[in-house]
Amino acid sequence: MANLELYELDGCPYCAKVVDKLDELDLDYESHSVPSSHAQRDEVEAVSGQTGVPVLVDEENGVEGMPESDDILEYLEETYGESAA
Secondary structure: OOOEEEEEOOOOHHHHHHHHHHHHOOOOEEEEEOOOOHHHOHHHHHHHOOOOOOEEEEHHHOEEEEEOHHHHHHHHHHHHOHHHO
């Protein structure tokens, strides 16, 4: 099973899109809730080099901190979707 981590913020519509895709693909992941203030998102910045969310980590596939929800959705579909099987 995938060893995924998602940095997300409650109420973030971009994060919700990624969570919906993770659920659709039935993938287990560890959720990291981040502070609403960008200035307090040191952990996200350390992982991805920026403070926006969502950020996906997939160590098994060498993804150390992928930002941008659309990129994450495409990655998840290509890596874990039906076409990847």
